[in-house]
Amino acid sequence: MPLLEVENLTKSFGGLTAVNNVSFHVDEGDVIGLIGPNGAGKTTLFQLISGFLKSDSGTVRFKGEDITRLAPHKIVNKGIARTFQVVRPFRHLPAIANVLVACASPRASKKLEWLKSPERKALDMLELVGLSEMMLEPAENLAHGDLKRLEMARALATEPDLLLLDEPFSGLNPIETDFLIKSIQRLHLDGYTMVIVEHKLRALMKLVRKVIVLHYGEKIAEGSPKEISQNKKVIEVYMGRVG
Amino acid sequence: MVRYFFRRIYSSFVTNVFDVPSKLLALLLFMLLLVIPATRPSSYVLLILIIAYIYALFAASWDLLVGRAGQVSLGHALFFGIAAYTSAILSKFYGLPIWATIPLGMLLCALVALLLGFPSLRVKGPYLTLVTLAFPLILHTALFAFDPPVGGEYGIALPPRFFPRKFLLGTEFLAEYYLILFVMFISAIILYKIANSKTGIVLVSILDDESASKACGINVTKYKLLVFVLSALFAGLAGGLYAHSFGAIGSVSPGSVLGLTTSFYPIIMTIFGGIGTIYGPIVGAFSLWTLMEFFQFADELRVLIYISIIIIFILKWPKGVAKFVVEKLDELTEKRELEEREKKK
Secondary structure: OOOOOEEEEEEEEEEEEEEEEEEEEEEOOEEOOOOOOOOOOHHHHHHHHHHOOOEEEEEEEEEEEEEEOHHHHHHHHHHHOOOOOOOOOOOOOOOHHHHOOOOOHHHHHHOOOOOOOOHHHHHHHHHHHOOHHHHOEEEHHHOHHHHHHHHHHHHHHHHOEEEEEEEEOOOOHHHHHHHHHHHHHHHHHHHEEEEEEOOOHHHHHHHHEEEEEEEEEEEEEEOOOHHHHHHHHHHHHOOOOOO | HHHHHHHHHHHHHHHHHHHHOOOOOOHHHHHHHHHHHHHHHOOHHHHHHHHEEEEEEHHHHHHHHHOOOOOOOOHHHHHHHHHHHHHHHHHHHHOHHHHHHHHHHHHHHHHHHHHHHHHOOOHHHHHHHHHHHHHHHHHHHHHHOHHHHHHHHHHHOOOOOOOOHOOOOOOOOOOOOOOOOHHHHHHHHOOOOOOOOOOHHHHHHHHHHHHHHHHHOHHHHHHHHHHHHHHHHHHHHHHHHHHOHHOOEEOHHHHHHOOOHHHHHHHHHHHHHHOOOOHHHHHHHHHHHHHHHHEEEEEEEHHHHHHHHHHHHHHHHOOOOOHHHHHHHHHHHHHHHHHHHHHHO
């Protein structure tokens, strides 16, 4: 049984169909890339899976359970964590407290190791993303790259079985990008399942085994990075019609 | 065993209070309030201070709701009024003792907060503010319609009676002063602990970014309701104390406990002292209330002077007076620690 099954998911805003009849599935341990030109509906698809938007039709099943109509916090507590495209830190809280909020969720509290304090766990998460030196710094003082990592730490603190990363590389410089690629590879080795929305194809193709291409809300291709890079339809969408 | 226990309490007290200048300052100020009666002030001065403490508690409860969780309420008087009326009615018509009427008033407040919270916390920002503004005004007007049981506009006449008179010959003011001071101090510590607990952190996260809190798996509605109820409980405690204190000057009326001014006092006091701090509103309530009385001699001009002072202070220290002082103190300690560390090197 796949970890996540998305079936015929559709969402329209007024006359615009942002996500049109999209189906795919994610197996446990997979790292899947979700690409497509601007406005292809990638973020909307994430919003639908994570419950921030309600779909018009279609179902989302997680571990065989229908989660289509659940509230966002309930979906997180089922084991799907997400990051945001534009960083959304808690600006008034220090970095460690940002992660502590996620540690206060029911799922994280239940999964907390015996005799381990939530504070210790929050610090471990910051260490995992390489932010432990900044733990007491208010989030509003952190640089953009650090905030991206903080958001990862926060998502990881909810003990997810599936991570949805919405453009994790946007706004990062090459050094930060390399660091994040390594972090994600390590998470993959640790057995995390991930779906990554990304524009930076070069970074993405290093990470994923399967790519899904969206265009105007519809899935136009699915396959390994190599297959996708040779797919005529995809090249057309990205480069424009040749000849 | 007992000695070991005391030693531990003492050492934790030293590290947690004496070594933190801002907490030491708070402790010193509290001791100062303890010894004020030793200067044999008139009962009028004690009365002013009693009301100041009640408002301090009331403002602190508002701060937990607004400064921490960001749910801006302009109608906090609702809970003050409900608790004041509940304890006044129970005490006057049913003859219940004070230790029963005040908790019952608080309980009713919590219940009302729960019932009103469900629909009203669904709206956000300015809409929530307007909704909360309406509630006390509705109750205020509704009370006018019930003249016989609750006395309409004039309210319920209620003799202040925290202590049976026969035991305290002429020292009722003093006894009440200490009672309310202690209740205020302990409630303030509880509120401060809540604000700085894990729950408090989650509340700030909701204030900062609700969607991100949801993405952290936090049931935002549950936490909002929780803080609404907690805040109502403490506002109710303040209201109940007010109903039975000398501050009510013998009657609980819609104007004195449900009016717009009652809703606005905690706001001014909190912003003056420092929002989101819990100690800020207490400092604010104490200084503003005594200031207002101090300018009694200026008659009609007193409100003008009072408002000018508030405006000057807020312009000079927009973060709040108490917050400014505490931040300065913390900075100094940090600097001192850095210097000590460098010396060791």
